[in-house]
Amino acid sequence: MTDRLEISKTYKLFIDGKFPRSESGRSWPVGGSEAAPFAHVSKASRKDLREAVESARRALPGWAGATAYLRGQILYRIAEMMEGKRDELAGAIEAGLPAAPKTKAKKPARGKAGSGAKAGAASPLDEVTAAIDRVVHYAGWADKYAQVLGCNNPVAGPYYNFTSPEPVGVVAAFGPDGSPLLGLVSVIVPALCAGNTLVAISANDNPLPAAVLGEVLATSDVPPGVVNVLTGERAELISHVANHRDIDAIHAANLSEAEAATLRAGAAENVKRVSVRGSRERIDWFDEEVCQDPWWIESFVEMKTMWHPARA
């Protein structure tokens, strides 16, 4: 066995079904040590965000208009592809943690799942498992939430009247710190299953799983632009997201009060729907009671009520 020079990878953004580098040309080292980072990840800029929003907007009519059955099938396909990449995803969770400057951490072998950072904490593989199950959970909601959230209304007159949910549009989702895959998936799929298109932004403390998730989505029958994934710094992107006029809703969790206020203040200008979860009590992403909830879908639908005379 001769020593082989490893191919080190720069993870790229996922926009419109393609993998561009950041237009800014920026990338930053992730994982490993300062001297030997695990990989480089593209750092999204404001312009990348704009591209991603445009792509999501273009993809919206097709995805919103797809049958609920098809959306469910495609979400399930995402879970299937994640299952096949369990080890790679787990490796990204482990490896993508911030570079520890002084320690001479051994570069983890690519594609090998770690055993968990802290004692008692869920292992990266546990996180992948929970993330896959979360996708499956919401895949099943795709053709059911309308029956739970919508209804016929018995109005006092000769009218047929019913209320049904419609997607709100383009949703920006911030992956939470501390749960770079499970948390990210949990802020994406409730909106996704309801026919919204997304611009997802990686967890600030570990962007790598988001980059791998983009690669999963690219091979999951998700139409181009339906989910766009940006790796970048939340501090840089948050006000651009809040102020973007063509984003209809924002999903985030476990933010600081200042970050949440930034989102709401920017959102006021075009009356965005903002859901910041975990303000009082931090969201535990493994808690299915909390995170698997049709009311999380409800945050990203608009209720449309139709009236029609029922007597000729």
Add this chain to the structure above:
Amino acid sequence: MSTDHASNGHVTTESPAAQRVAARSPFVAPTWNYAPAPESVKVEISPTYGHYIGGAWVSPKGGKRLATLNPATEKPLAEVALGAASDVDGAVKAARKALPAWSALPGAERGKYLFRIARRIQERARELAALETLDSGKPIKESRDVDVPLVAAHFFYYAGWADKLAYAFAGRTPKPVGVCGQIIPWNFPLLMAAWKLAPALACGNVCVLKPAETTPLTALRLAEICDEVGLPAGVVNVVTGDGSTGAALVQHEGLDKIAFTGSTEVGKKIALAAATRGTRLTLELGGKSPHIIFEDASLDQAIEGIIQGIYFNQGEVCCAGSRLLVQESILPEVVKRLELRLASLRVGDPMDKNTDVGAVNSRGQLERIEFYLKEGEREGARLHVPGAGGSGAGAGAALEGFGAGYFCRPCFFSDVQPSHVIAREEIFGPVLSVMSFRTPDEAVARANNTPYGLAAGVWTDKGAKVLEIASRLKAGVVWCNTYNRFDPASPFGGFKESGFGREGGMQGLRAYVSV
């Protein structure tokens, strides 16, 4: 045409055309006219009102008051308290004090209070309708047949939900959100109060309601009813005042939730104010709702729908069908029929039971309408005022010839371009912008080409087309082959910049619980 029914502060106005007809001998020109038919109920109005806080009537702490006028006569009806920040603070504290007991009450018991309120509204319906018309200018026909019955129905509807909330939220345990600050507009004063209070109370919340500056009287009467039925002190508080009172309420740190109905401009400011604290928020804002008439529509019914859509409540309706999109082939016919139908609408004394279009709510609103009438003409659209009978030209045809009071004849613009101000901005008056389209795709594109998304209308006799167009319209309420229908069981609220949250129906509970 003047009569002696001025005891309620009425005025009778007639179009100049009708006055000329009346001046002629009926034997020469047998034109049928209406005799005045004034609503005869006498409403007692106190000269001054305080706030209703903690179950008591209290004077404003700052000592300031403001007059509320009858917009049909411009004469003051009463003076109400002008709420200062200290009044708002008192109300929020009274509400906070009442919260534990009220939210701990079994749902069935809370519901019974709401049932009682609904009953009292029915019993006092005639008085409430007359008072609403005096204070707001809307025709008695509408306050009597639409507003007040819907108010009672709304309380009845949510009364029944109070002990059934768990059924509305699948797999969750809904809890009240707490103290709700609620700010309502002047176009449906009592109905908006009901839309805000009924679901909030049913869910176990307590409320501080701020009625509009120009229409506080029926909300105060509703507070009286709450008192009458023994609603525990502090559960409902009413603080009257102007925009500064509303601002003080929004900025109060003791609120768990803010609910606002009004303009998009103010709604955005409120969203900004609530941003820092992250106070729960629902907004029901403005609209410029499209009303689409296809060539295969049942035209007689569609014309009535258009009239109902834009001239109901003087067009002072957030979901008014103010952008009429007519398929090109039937445009001349629709314009002809609109001219004919508009000439028959009766404008004038809101207390007259035959009046179709009453008084505009305030001088400020009338001036706003005048601005848009002039702006429409300036941009090249053609103004039609079929009922003017030669009373002035241009905007004057709609506005001149009335004595005291704020009146505007129902009118419409043709030759309107989508870029015109009158096609984009909310006028909130009896002014329709008529445009045309060729294909269904064009109709949908034009209809959705607005930051608003409150309501829409579509008229066609083809079933699949109704459903397809309705599903493509970006609006929270779509009226198909009808317009401006309301019901407590039917959720109402907008897409996009028309706000978020729904009022009415099961979905209307969502804003007042945490799940």
